[in-house]
Amino acid sequence: MSNQPGSSTAAEPDQPDTTDPVDEALPAIGEAAHPAGGVANRDGEVRPAAAPGAAVLALLAVGWLAAMLWSTREAIHSAAAGLTAISLSAFALPGVISAALVAGAAVALAVGELLARRLGDRATARFVLAVGTGLLVGLGTAVAINLTYADNATTNTIAGTSAAAAIIGAAIAGARTAAPVGAIVTATLGTLLFVVAFSRARDPLFALFGADGSQASLVDAAKWVSRTESLLAGLLAGLLAFGYLTWARRRAVRRDPATPVSRWPVYLAAGAGPGLLLLLTEVIIRVGGRTLLDLAGALSEADAVAQTSLGTSRIDNGIWMLFVGALTTLILFGRTLNPARLDVDDEPETAED
Template sequence: MSEADSEVMAAGTAQQGPERATSRGLVLALVGVLWAAAMLWSARATITGRADAEMEVTSTAYALPGAVSASLVAGAAVALAVMAFLTRGGRDPGATVRFLIATGTGLVVGLLGAVAIITINTEGWIYAVVGGTIAAAATIGGALAGFRYPRVMTAVCWGAAAVFLVGVLLTFLQDDLLPVFGAGESSASQADAAGYFGFAQGALGGVAAGLVGYRVLRRARRRSGTDLRWPLYALAGAGPGLLLVAGEILTRTAGSRVLELAGRVSALELTVQQMLSGSRLNNGLIVLFVGAFTAMVAVGRTLGTPAGDAPAPAADSPAPAEPPAPPAMPADPDEIEKAAREDDPAVATSAKDD
C-alpha cells in the first residue's frame, strides 16, 4: 500500500466518528474570554457615561452588535476547551452528552456576560433585553462547539479573532485611508468613500479569515496525522463570516426592541441604525465568501500533482538506459537470399550449380 493510500484511509477512519480535539484550546479560550470581556466593559462604560436617557439608549444600540459577536466566539472557545478536557486520554462521552455539555458551557459564559449589562440598571427592561441577547449568543456559540469537528470550529474562532483585529487596525487608519477611496469636501464623496472602505475592510477580513483558518487546520493535521476534506477547509474560511451574519440576525431579532427604541429618538438616528445594520450584514457576507474562496485557494495549492503530469527528472540525475534496438531485417527477397548465401556456404554452392 502506498503512502498516499494510507493517508487517505487514515483520514477516512478519522471522519467516521466524532474526532477528538488536537489541543487543549486554553489559549483560544483565554482570547475569547478577553475579547468578550473587553467588549462588555466598553459597552458598560459607554452606556453609563451618558448623561441623558436618549444618549444612553443609542449607545446601547451601538454597543450591542459587537458584544453579541464577541459572545458567540467566547461561548464557542470556552466550550471547545471544556470538550478537549473531557475527551483527553481517548475518552468519548458520546455525541448527545458532548452537545449538552458544550451548550451548557456556552450558557454559563453567556449568563456571566449578561450580568455585566443587567447590573447597570436592574429595573430597566432594555438592559434585560441586551443581557438576554448576549446570553443567547454565547449559548449558540457553545452549541456550535459540540458538533462533530472541533478543529473546524477552532479554526473559525481564530479566524473571527483575525477579522476583529483587521477591523480594529483599519478603524485606527480610517481617517488616513478615506482620502484614498475618494473622500473629499462634499458629503456625497465622503459617503461613497465610506462605502468603498467598508467593502475593502470586509475583503481584507475575509482574506485574513481564510488564511488563518487554513493554517490552523494544517497545524492540527500535523499534530493528529489526519487531514480533512477540502469542503471543511472552505467552511473554516467562511465560518467567521457566518458568525458575523448570525450575530447580526440575533441582534435584529432578540435585540430588536433596543434598535427600535433607539430609532425613535430621532429620524436621523433611525436612518443611522438602518445604515449600520445593512453595513454589518454586507460586511459579514463579504467575509463569508472571500474567506471561503481564500481557504479553497490555499488548500488547492497543496494538492498533489496528477498522475499524467509527473514532474520531469532533475538535470543532474542519470538518464535511464534505453533497451538495445533489434537488428534491422531486410525486406527485399533478393537481399534475403544474398544474406543466406553469405551465412551458409552450402546454400551458395547449390545456387551456383543451378
C-alpha cells in the same frame, strides 16, 4: 530492462530513507479522508479531530468579551442623557453579541477537549455538555451586565441577547469535529481584532477614496472603505483558518502517521465560518435586540437612517467575509495538493531495432 507494470523494485541498501514521516503519512489525491474532518486510527475507527490550543482560545475569547462589555459600559455611563444612552447601546450591541457568540463557542470547545477522552464518540453527550457550558457563560455574562451597567431600558435587552448568543455559540462548538470549530474561533477572533485596528486607518482611507466633504463623496468613500475592510478581514480569516487546520493536521499525523487529511469541504467551512458567525450575529441582534433597535430608531429620523444603514453594512460585510474567507482557504488548500504522479513503470516500452 524495464520493469513490467505492477512490479516493484527493491530499494538499494546503501541509500538512506530521508522521507519526512509527516509528509509520508499525508495521503495522495483521491485517498480516503473523513469528510467531516474526523481522523482515523490504525484500527480504521474514525474519531473526532482534536482542536489544539482550545484553552488559549477560550482565555482570549473571554478576555475579548470582558473588554467589549467594559467599553460598552463606559460609553453608556458617559452619556449625559437617557436618549444618548439608548443610541450608544444600540451602536455597541453588535460588538457585545459577536464577542458573546465567540466566547460561548471557545469555552465550550475547551471544555469538550478537556473531557474528550471521557466523552469518546458520544455526540449527544458532547452536544449537551457544550450547551450546558454555554448556558453558564451566558448566565455569567448576563449577571455581569446587570450588576455593572446602569439600570435603564437597555440593560435587560443587552443581558438577555448576550446570554442567548453565548448559548448559540456553544451549541456550534458541540459539533463532533472540534478542529474546524477551533479554526473558526481562531479566525473570528483575529478578524474582530483586525476590525478594531482597522478603525485607525479609516480617516486616511476616506481621503484616499476621494471624500472632499460633500455628502455624495462621503457616502461613496464609505462604501469603498467598508469593502476594503471586508476584503482584508476575509483574507485574514482564510489565512488563519487554513493555518490552524494545517497545524491541527500535522499534530494529528505526528501522533498517528495513518491519519488521513481532511477534505476540501472542511477547509471551505472553516474559511467561511467567520462570515457565517457575523451573519448569525445579525440574526440574533434583529431578534433578541429588536426592542433596543426600535427605541434607537425612534429617537429621530437621523437615528433611524443610521440604524438601517449600519444593519445593511453589517450584512454586506458578513457576506464579503464569507466568500473571501472560503475562497482563500480553498486556494491555499489547492496549493498543498501534489499533482498526480506519473508511474514510469506504466510507460509503454519502445521497440528496439
